[in-house]
Amino acid sequence: xxxxxxxxxxxxxxxxxxxxxxxxxxxxxxxxxxxxxxxxxxxxxxxxxxxxxxxxxxxxxxxxxxxxxxxxxxxxxxxxxxxxxxxxxxxxxxxxxxxxxxxxxxxxxxxxxxxxxxxxxxxxxxxxxxxxxxxxxxxxxxxxxxxxxxxxxxxxxxxxxxxxxxxxxxxxxxxxxxxxxxxxxxxxxxxxxxxxxxxxxxxxxxxxxxxxxxxxxxxxxxxxxxxxxxxxxxxxxxxxxxxxxxxxxxxxxxxxxxxxxxxxxxxxxxxxxxxxxxxxxxxxxxxxxxxxxxxxxxxxxxxxxxxxxxxxxxxxxxxxxxxxxxxxxxxxxxxxxxxxxxxxxxxxxxxxxxxxxxxxxxxxxxxxxxxxxxxxxxxxxxxxxxxxxxxxxxxxxxxxx
Amino acid sequence: xxxxxxxxxxxxxxxxxxxxxxxxxxxxxxxxxxxxxxxxxxxxxxxxxxxxxxxxxxxxxxxxxxxxxxxxxxxxxxxxxxxxxxxxxxxxxxxxxxxxxxxxxxxxxxxxxxxxxxxxxxxxxxxxxxxxxxxxxxxxxxxxxxxxxxxxxxxxxxxxxxxxxxxxxxxxxxxxxxxxxxxxxxxxxxxxxxxxxxxxxxxxxxxxxxxxxxxxxxxxxxxxxxxxxxxxxxxxxxxxxxxxxxxxxxxxxxxxxxxxxxxxxxxxxxxxxxxxxxxxxxxxxxxxxxxxxxxxxxxxxxxxxxxxxxxxxxxxxxxxxxxxxxxxxxxxxxxxxxxxxxxxxxxxxxxxxxxxxxxxxxxxxxxxxxxxxxxxxxxxxxxxxxxxxxxxxxxxxxxxx
Numbered sequence: 029x030x031x032x033x034x035x036x037x038x039x040x041x042x043x044x045x046x047x048x049x050x051x052x053x054x055x056x057x058x059x060x061x062x063x064x065x066x067x068x069x070x071x072x073x074x075x076x077x078x079x080x081x082x083x084x085x086x087x088x089x090x091x092x093x094x095x096x097x098x099x100x101x102x103x104x105x106x107x108x109x110x111x112x113x114x115x116x117x118x119x120x121x122x123x124x125x126x127x128x129x130x131x132x133x134x135x136x137x138x139x140x141x142x143x144x145x146x147x148x149x150x151x152x153x154x155x156x157x158x159x160x161x162x163x164x165x166x167x168x169x170x171x172x173x174x175x176x177x178x179x180x181x182x183x184x185x186x187x188x189x190x191x192x193x194x195x196x197x198x199x200x201x202x203x204x205x206x207x208x209x210x211x212x213x214x215x216x217x218x219x220x221x222x223x224x225x226x227x228x229x230x231x232x233x234x235x236x237x238x239x240x241x242x243x244x245x246x247x248x249x250x251x252x253x254x255x256x257x258x259x260x261x262x263x264x265x266x267x268x269x270x271x272x273x274x275x276x277x278x279x280x281x282x283x284x285x286x287x288x289x290x291x292x293x294x295x296x297x298x299x300x301x302x303x304x305x306x307x308x309x310x311x312x313x314x315x316x317x318x319x320x321x322x323x324x325x326x327x328x329x330x331x332x333x334x335x336x337x338x339x340x341x342x343x344x345x346x347x348x349x350x351x352x353x354x355x356x357x358x359x360x361x362x363x364x365x366x367x368x369x370x371x372x373x374x375x376x377x378x379x380x381x382x383x384x385x386x387x388x389x390x391x392x393x394x395x396x397x398x399x400x401x402x403x404x405x406x407x408x409x410x411x412x413x414x415x416x417x418x419x420x421x422x423x424x425x426x427x428x429x
Numbered sequence: 430x431x432x433x434x435x436x437x438x439x440x441x442x443x444x445x446x447x448x449x450x451x452x453x454x455x456x457x458x459x460x461x462x463x464x465x466x467x468x469x470x471x472x473x474x475x476x477x478x479x480x481x482x483x484x485x486x487x488x489x490x491x492x493x494x495x496x497x498x499x500x501x502x503x504x505x506x507x508x509x510x511x512x513x514x515x516x517x518x519x520x521x522x523x524x525x526x527x528x529x530x531x532x533x534x535x536x537x538x539x540x541x542x543x544x545x546x547x548x549x550x551x552x553x554x555x556x557x558x559x560x561x562x563x564x565x566x567x568x569x570x571x572x573x574x575x576x577x578x579x580x581x582x583x584x585x586x587x588x589x590x591x592x593x594x595x596x597x598x599x600x601x602x603x604x605x606x607x608x609x610x611x612x613x614x615x616x617x618x619x620x621x622x623x624x625x626x627x628x629x630x631x632x633x634x635x636x637x638x639x640x641x642x643x644x645x646x647x648x649x650x651x652x653x654x655x656x657x658x659x660x661x662x663x664x665x666x667x668x669x670x671x672x673x674x675x676x677x678x679x680x681x682x683x684x685x686x687x688x689x690x691x692x693x694x695x696x697x698x699x700x701x702x703x704x705x706x707x708x709x710x711x712x713x714x715x716x717x718x719x720x721x722x723x724x725x726x727x728x729x730x731x732x733x734x735x736x737x738x739x740x741x742x743x744x745x746x747x748x749x750x751x752x753x754x755x756x757x758x759x760x761x762x763x764x765x766x767x768x769x770x771x772x773x774x775x776x777x778x779x780x781x782x783x784x785x786x787x788x789x790x791x792x793x794x795x796x797x798x799x800x801x802x803x804x805x806x807x808x809x810x811x812x813x814x815x816x817x818x819x820x821x822x823x824x825x826x827x828x829x830x
Binding site for chain 1: 479480481482483509511512513514516517546547548549550657734735738739741742744746747748749751752754755756761763764776778779780781817818819821822823825826827
């Protein structure tokens with residue numbers, strides 16, 4: 029397994045143990061259940077999908093997170109436990125309960141997450157049988173194993189870590205996530221587990237997480253589909269021994285900044301690993317009337333299958349960007365709009381600059397930046413996306429076969 | 430050229446003449462300018478793209494249609510004359526002007542339409558040189574030629590015709606259109622020219638057109654992108670000699686029904702010819718809280734790239750339909766939702782019925798109906814779409830190359 033995408037990770041935050049096992053939920057030969065355990069009960073915060081159809085584990089976690097506390101997360105890949113009715117809720121509860129029993133924790137302090145196919149019953153016989161082995165393995169498994177075990181169509185594990193000095197101590201913020209398809213604003217088929225050994229006051233933790241998610245996972249799109257399972261969980265166990273981080277302090281700013289940095293890099297890794305993606309695209313909309321307008325315009329471009337296929341085909345077809353701006357619903361003035369591919373201005377005041385050839389050269393790069401200057405205000409926004417390829421179609425046509 | 434998609438067409442409405450020429454705007458060897466001429470000035474009505482970025486000819490026609498009159502339409506394929514600035518407006522006006530001069534019409538009675546690549550200057554030298562030949566050919570060209578000349582990535586011409594008795598006479602309503610990609614609600618890269626020899630009062634004509642478009646071109650999607658050029662023009666020249674059709678009459682009902690029928694069949698031909706499409710998909714949402722909810726839910730499913738790729742892959746992955754319903758924003762109750770592929774119920778009360786295998790057989794058909802019963806109200810809506818294939822990606826990655 030290539031580990032080039034492990035960013036800044038040397039040692040994780042103190043007091044977190046990992047274990048992963050294979051329960052044959054996904055393809056044979058791949059681990060598919062992972063357990064994250066904090067030696068000390070952690071302060072916790074979470075962000076969940078806004079899809080009205082929520083998977084069973086999401087519904088359970090949304091309830092448990094109200095306590096602001098927790099000590100373990102069990103996560104499986106291969107089966108989303110979504111659209112699974114009462115049996116699904118029962119299964120998700122049982123997964124957490126079995127872990128709680130082995131670890132002698134209260135049921136409410138164990139969170140459960142699932143990702144994979146929707147609408148299939150969880151193979152509880154196989155899951156149940158593996159829980160003792162899963163718990164017994166704590167301390168032997170690694171964070172990397174955990175990052176691998178939560179993958180579905182991901183092609184590489186995603187781990188990002190930052191050290192941060194806060195409250196008089198050196199602490200660490202580390203996250204793992206999985207993504208790949210069904211990636212959309214307001215989260216996706218995306219599971220992300222963030223851990224820190226810093227002590228962070230509960231409301232401060234929630235505030236930092238909200239800010240981090242808003243500027244990372246809510247600013248990416250692969251295919252515009254929103255999942256039923258998206259979950260971000262953040263555990264802070266305080267084992268760094270720092271003075272409690274509270275809102276408004278310098279320590280809070282340092283912690284929040286480190287957390288945002290981890291989330292942003294994880295979200296960009298999700299886009300880079302977008303299903304079938306051959307190119308990583310950053311879309312910046314500048315000088316919009318409002319931040320909301322800038323974001324909506326950028327998303328309209330990012331979601332346009334015509335823009336995404338043009339970029340895949342190295343075609344500087346900026347007219348498709350203009351068309352997307354036109355139907356985005358935001359305030360634009362066609363005759364004032366400029367469009368750039370990296371530094372090459374392809375449209376000036378809404379019409380061609382004749383520099384398509386230069387732009388085509390830029391499009392051959394693996395990472396492309398599209399800048400749209402609307403010249404109607406002063407707000408800007410940035411969205412990350414990827415191109416749309418035959419491989420995306422193939423992956424999703426054959427996903428269950 | 431296969432003509433199997435000429436529906437109901439024997440002879441067109443009286444008094445309409447056609448001519449098509451090749452001006453090397455698109456690939457060599459294909460006619461790319463067409464002229465539709467009514468021997469008698471016609472009452473006219475039009476519907477145009479709601480994209481804020483409107484092509485030059487759209488802007489001109491939107492102005493001209495205010496007169497409610499017209500006698501000719503010049504339409505070219507290969508170049509959209511969009512994002513073309515002042516020069517584009519000048520070029521569009523000149524195209525109409527040259528036709529008007531040859532035909533001795535007022536400039537305002539000639540409409541101009543373009544479809545093709547955005548952001549390229551119109552090759553006016555070649556267009557200008559061909560106008561005399563275009564006008565001279567009137568009466569020699571056929572409606573079929575016209576339907577072919579407006580094609581871009583379309584794989585077949587689209588002609589639909591209906592006879593209708595109204596106002597004491599037999600009349601004909603005939604339409605041609607082109608579509609293929611950038612197809613979205615509220616029109617698309619879609620040009621549609623509708624002609625009738627019936628005499629229809631101006632407001633009645635506008636009312637019938639609005640109704641027809643609402644239930645046809647505004648109920649289809651191929652890729653969710655909305656064009657800068659979408660135009661529907663309707664000409665009624667009265668040469669059938671009928672008593673004027675006015676709103677509220679039995680004749681109006683007959684005419685409106687025929688017009689809607691033509692528009693609906695043309696719109697379904699556009700979807701059947703969707704870029705790269707291998708399957709024609711009808712999505713019906715039943716028992717929604719409101720008509721708006723039903724339409725939005727159906728569009729969310731129709732636009733989901735994950736649903737479209739699953740159907741392409743013969744995968745009865747109804748979980749993706751549930752996920753799309755969940756993020757559509759409409760009122761749903763997951764535990765009450767039923768999903769069918771044709772008559773096979775794959776999800777009942779939000780969970781699997783275990784009939785995926787039967788559904789897979791259905792998915793191998795070329796035409797598939799997905800029915801979602803929300804059981805939360807009594808409104809329903811129907812949307813037409815197609816699957817998403819590698820071929821779609823290929824067509825749009827290579828469109829300008």
